[in-house]
Each structure stands twice: as C-alpha cells, then as structure tokens.
Amino acid sequence: MDYSKFVDAVLENDESVITKQVKVITAVLIKFLTVRMNASFEDAQDCAQNTLLIAVEKIRNDELTHPDALINYLFTTSKHEYFKVISKDREVNYEDLPEHHSTNADQLHRLVDKEKMSLLKQCMEALKTDYRKYIEYWFQNPGYETSVVADHFDISINNAWTKKHRIINVLKECIEKKFQK
Structure with a gap:
C-alpha cells in the first residue's frame, strides 16, 4: 500500500481519502494485533483507532512525514497501545478491596514441604x-x-x-x- 496518499490526505485535510485509507490501515493493524500479539478483536480495534489518531496528530504537526516510515510507526504504536491495554487489565482496583486482606498463614505447610524435599x-x-x-x-x-x-x-x-x-x-x-x- 502507498502510505504517501494517507500522509498527503491528512496534510490536505481530504476527508474522503482519509476515510478510505483509514479503513485499509485499520484492517492491517487489527490483523497485526490479533495475529502477532494475540489481541482480542475488540482490543485490536481500540488500539488501531488510537494509533491512527496519534499518527494523524503527528502528521499534522510535521513530526511524521516520511511515508515509508509510517507503516513501521503504525505497527510500533499499535503494539505499544496494546501493551497499555494489557497493563490496565492487570492493574489492581484498590477501591474494591476484598474483605480479607491477607491469606492464611502457611508456614507449617512450607516447613513440612521443605522437610519432605529434604527427605x-x-x-x-x-x-x-x-x-x-x-x-x-x-x-x-x-x-x-x-x-x-x-x-x-x-x-x-x-x-x-x-x-x-x-x-x-x-x-x-x-x-x-x-x-x-
């Protein structure tokens, strides 16, 4: 795909070309994230959308002008966006703490296991x-x-x-x- 059309369309604010290009690029990014990163389809869609928003902003600010580098930038950014999604899923919500804040003591079990391993x-x-x-x-x-x-x-x-x-x-x-x- 010729990504210079996308860069030119963003710089010229050509909405019809941007829309066509976004559909194609989104499909490529979703496929990349689902196949390479094992992302769910919904997460891949969100990450692709965020990536394109970031890329458009970079292009408009003249921070991303080289069309050949665009696809690498899109893949890298979408991968990092997916990593953000994964890390958010792992975050602990401290507002919903469980009633029991600690686990039962297991020192006795560990001592017995240690003795068994020694034996x-x-x-x-x-x-x-x-x-x-x-x-x-x-x-x-x-x-x-x-x-x-x-x-x-x-x-x-x-x-x-x-x-x-x-x-x-x-x-x-x-x-x-x-x-x-």
Missing part, C-alpha cells in the same frame, strides 16, 4: 547412579511423554514406564521410613 533428596542420593539419573531426568522434564523419555534412554516405552514407577515406589517407601523416624 526426597536424601532418598534420591541413596539410589543407584543410573536410577538417580533416570528419575532426575523425569523431574527435570515432567511434561514429557513416556515415549520421549524412552527414546532419550534408548529403552522401550514399557520399560520406561515400569522403571519410572518402580523408582517412584522405592522413593516413596524410603521417604515414609525416614518420615516415621
């Missing part, structure tokens, strides 16, 4: 080296499918699943024994 670490250190490496890999990659782990260790899927559950059972028994001491 788990001790039990893992007691494992054979190959078992420890195997289960550490699972802990580092909890979302992996069994087939991925099986490929990594060059074993069958059934062996990977069985080995994982055997090690977990050994760790569970170890932790229970240490926890009862």
